[in-house]
Amino acid sequence: MKEPPHLLNIIKKNVVQSERRFRATHQMNIVWFKRDLRLEDNESFLEAARNGPILPIYIIEKQLWLQPDLTGRHYNFLKQCLDDLDHSLKSYGARLIIKVGDVVQILTELKEKHSFDRLYSHQETWNGWTFIRDIEVRAWARKNRVHWIEKTQHGVIRGLSSRNGWSANWYSCMNKPAFQKPTDIMFVNEQTDPMPTNYELKLDHDELYGAPRGGRIEAKKLLNSFLNSRGEKYRSEMSSPLTATDSCSRLSPHIAFGTISVKEVYQATKNRLQDLQHISTDLKKDWSQSLKSFSSRLRWHCHFIQKLESEPEIEFRNMNSCYNGLREHCFNPTYFEAWKCGHTGYPMIDACMRFLTATGWLNFRMRALLISFSSQHLWLHWREPSVHLAGLFTDYEPGIHYSQTQMQSGTTGINTIRIYNPIKQGLDQDAKGSFVRQWVPELKDIDNDFIHTPWLCTHKPKGYPPPIVDEKTSRETASKKLYAVKRKPEHKEIAREVYVKHGSRKRKQTTRGTRISPKNKLQGELNF
Numbered sequence: 195m196k197e198p199p200h201l202l203n204i205i206k207k208n209v210v211q212s213e214r215r216f217r218a219t220h221q222m223n224i225v226w227f228k229r230d231l232r233l234e235d236n237e238s239f240l241e242a243a244r245n246g247p248i249l250p251i252y253i254i255e256k257q258l259w260l261q262p263d264l265t266g267r268h269y270n271f272l273k274q275c276l277d278d279l280d281h282s283l284k285s286y287g288a289r290l291i292i293k294v295g296d297v298v299q300i301l302t303e304l305k306e307k308h309s310f311d312r313l314y315s316h317q318e319t320w321n322g323w324t325f326i327r328d329i330e331v332r333a334w335a336r337k338n339r340v341h342w343i344e345k346t347q348h349g350v351i352r353g354l355s356s357r358n359g360w361s362a363n364w365y366s367c368m369n370k371p372a373f374q375k376p377t378d379i380m381f382v383n384e385q386t387d388p389m390p391t392n393y394e395l396k397l398d399h400d401e402l403y404g405a406p407r408g409g410r411i412e413a414k415k416l417l418n419s420f421l422n423s424r425g426e427k428y429r430s431e432m433s434s435p436l437t438a439t440d441s442c443s444r445l446s447p448h449i450a451f452g453t454i455s456v457k458e459v460y461q462a463t464k465n466r467l468q469d470l471q472h473i474s475t476d477l478k479k480d481w482s483q484s485l486k487s488f489s490s491r492l493r494w495h496c497h498f499i500q501k502l503e504s505e506p507e508i509e510f511r512n513m514n515s516c517y518n519g520l521r522e523h524c525f526n527p528t529y530f531e532a533w534k535c536g537h538t539g540y541p542m543i544d545a546c547m548r549f550l551t552a553t554g555w556l557n558f559r560m561r562a563l564l565i566s567f568s569s570q571h572l573w574l575h576w577r578e579p580s581v582h583l584a585g586l587f588t589d590y591e592p593g594i595h596y597s598q599t600q601m602q603s604g605t606t607g608i609n610t611i612r613i614y615n616p617i618k619q620g621l622d623q624d625a626k627g628s629f630v631r632q633w634v635p636e637l638k639d640i641d642n643d644f645i646h647t648p649w650l651c652t653h654k655p656k657g658y659p660p661p662i663v664d665e666k667t668s669r670e671t672a673s674k675k676l677y678a679v680k681r682k683p684e685h686k687e688i689a690r691e692v693y694v695k696h697g698s699r700k701r702k703q704t705t706r707g708t709r710i711s712p713k714n715k716l717q718g719e720l721n722f
Contacts, residue, residue: 222308222382224301225250226315227290230347230452231275232410233282235372237345242314243376249308249384250283252276254294259395261323263584263592266392266400267554271408271588273389275451278409288381294390297327298334305338308382316452317344317352319503321592322510348456349496350503350593357697360500364493368460403552406447406588413448417459420445421466421485428484432721434623435549438557442721443488446555446589449495456492463489491721499593501696509596510577513692514607516685520675521575529572532662533564534582536634539661541646542620543567545633552633554588558721559623561587562602566614569603570672571663576603604676607689608697611676613669620646634658 223242227250230236242248259269280290293300304310313335318324335342346352349364392399406412420428420443431437448454467485470478502508512518536544536551546564550556556564561583568579580599584590597606604611624630627645631638636658637648644651649660679685 222247222249222310223312223314224310226313227252228315228318230316231279232453233375235455235458237373238314238316240373240376243379247380247382249382251291251293253297253300254390258323262581263321265585266397267402267588269392269397271447274408275453278411286379291384291386292389294387297331311340313340313342315344316347319350319499319593325506350500354504364496368457372457402554410453413454416444417462425484426480429487432557433559435557435560435629436624442557450589450591460492497698498597501597502593509592512605513600514605514688516679516682516688517605521573525575530574533568533572537659539659540616541630541634541637543616545630548633550586563614563619565599565602567616570613571668608693613673617646617665
């Protein structure tokens with residue numbers, strides 16, 4: 195039976211009055227979305243919604259997008275993520291408010307208009323620019339008596355005093371129930387700014403081949419297909435670019451932008467492993483090994499971000515200072531340009547660089563190969579190549595990126611010096627040259643026997659350069675230089691300090707008596 199119209203009007207009037215009384219007694223809260231572009235498992239959003247009316251905002255910071263490590267492919271993916279988040283908020287009768295400009299100035303204007311006293315966000319561990327920006331926001335919040343509430347995400351700990359017990363803490367965090375979306379939310383109206391175009395931000399439009407689509411809906415699709423079909427051979431197929439494209443989860447850009455949380459992925463993987471107990475033994479073996487490998491890499495993801503959280507300087511300087519000055523003064527711009535363009539004369543290097551440039555993604559083993567070749571064979575300081583690669587990776591995550599760059603460049607002091615042979619990697623991961631021929635068409639007519647050493651072929655390929663350096667000579671020269679540094683008396687002590695601060699370990703250890711051995715290192719592949 196329908197209520198009489200006059201009764202409906204009374205109910206609506208009472209609701210409006212209740213909302214006004216609520217707003218009068220509850221301060222409005224700002225929810226500043228950063229790299230947590232989701233409503234599910236978002237503690238900041240949930241707590242803010244429980245504590246009063248909220249204004250959900252995302253700030254397009256023009257100065258951030260002028261930084262050399264950000265490109266149009268990142269912005270294109272971000273726009274899709276924001277559209278999806280806005281759609282999710284519309285189910286509550288609200289929308290995502292876009293603001294463009296300087297964060298402090300925008301917060302000042304919102305403070306004058308809405309008189310809020312609480313600002314919610316997650317703890318962001320990102321590049322150096324955002325680190326300095328957060329310092330400025332924190333100072334503004336103190337001055338204006340705004341309580342900035344930053345919630346942890348991904349199991350990374352701010353103000354960590356010791357790595358002892360970090361792994362156990364991570365598992366404890368991941369096993370806690372995911373935060374549910376709030377049911378009742380009150381929103382504050384505010385004018386939204388138009389999204390700047392790529393041109394206005396001085397970014398290339400950068401259309402990608404098979405570009406990943408942003409947003410939570412796509413993240414959930416990828417997770418489901420990985421856990422139920424694509425991921426069966428993950429463990430054995432993640433190293434080759436021929437198979438990794440399908441066998442890896444491809445969730446890395448979604449985790450980087452926060453459309454899905456690490457906890458959600460971890461718990462879904464854990465549930466899938468439990469379900470496998472009911473399938474046949476033969477089928478279970480591959481699935482179980484693959485998903486356990488994948489799950490461990492979720493922890494490694496946070497392990498590396500924790501390094502940047504604990505020491506932001508590793509984005510710019512060597513983790514072990516003994517390597518200072520080793521490459522800085524002999525940077526060869528010709529080598530750098532050839533490496534960036536995929537014209538080094540080494541087919542696997544060039545194919546990987548061209549593939550990455552075209553698609554925005556590359557599996558970890560090949561990422562390591564690119565970095566190792568630039569740092570060791572070409573003897574380029576890691577900073578310039580790492581910034582270039584950051585702009586190419588749609589899933590760019592500074593904590594992982596710079597830690598891994600330094601690891602593959604041999605400047606951490608705690609990892610085994612590893613110099614990849616590009617010829618051997620080509621033979622191991624692309625024996626018949628299918629990947630190389632697809633991305634280096636100049637070599638499409640080369641026989642399989644010479645696909646990874648075309649300079650040895652009688653009929654030299656037209657339009658393809660000879661090797662930029664001699665592989666063996668440059669590898670041995672780099673090895674001698676790195677080991678000469680490693681033998682310095684002060685190297686061992688500095689390496690011990692680096693390990694105590696950043697090393698992965700399960701049991702409690704102290705500086706004195708800590709033994710740095712290969713068992714203590716993460717040398718596996720950090721693939722998603």
